[in-house]
Amino acid sequence: MIATMKKEKCESLEQAREKIDILDTALIEIIATRQFYVDQAVRFKNSVQDVQSPERVEQVINKVRTQAIALGTDPDLVEHLYREMIQRFIQRELKEIRP
Helix, strand or coil, X not given: CXXXXXXXXXXXXXXXXXXXXXXXXXXHHXXXXXXHHHHHHHHHCCCHHHHHCHHHHHHHHHHHHHHHHHCCCCHHHHHHHHHHHHHHHHHHHHHHHCC
16 A cells, blocks of 8 residues: 655745655656556456446546545546546557457
């Protein structure tokens, strides 16, 4: 499980930017790890329908929206980011499924 970074009040713009830079690095690492597991999952999929799986997409979207609300962040923003990321991963998977 990935630990949540402790939130602390910043005393300057520079400090806030440093924290944002740290988070950006962590987000990219997390996305790369998610991509690794998407690449693993495609090995178990046999068709375009398995890859596109709209019911799974909606399940993930509902989950992340709920998590966003619980954490006090904008669920619409989170949904938008996830839909874009999922669509990119689906395109990546389709390249593996299609001959």
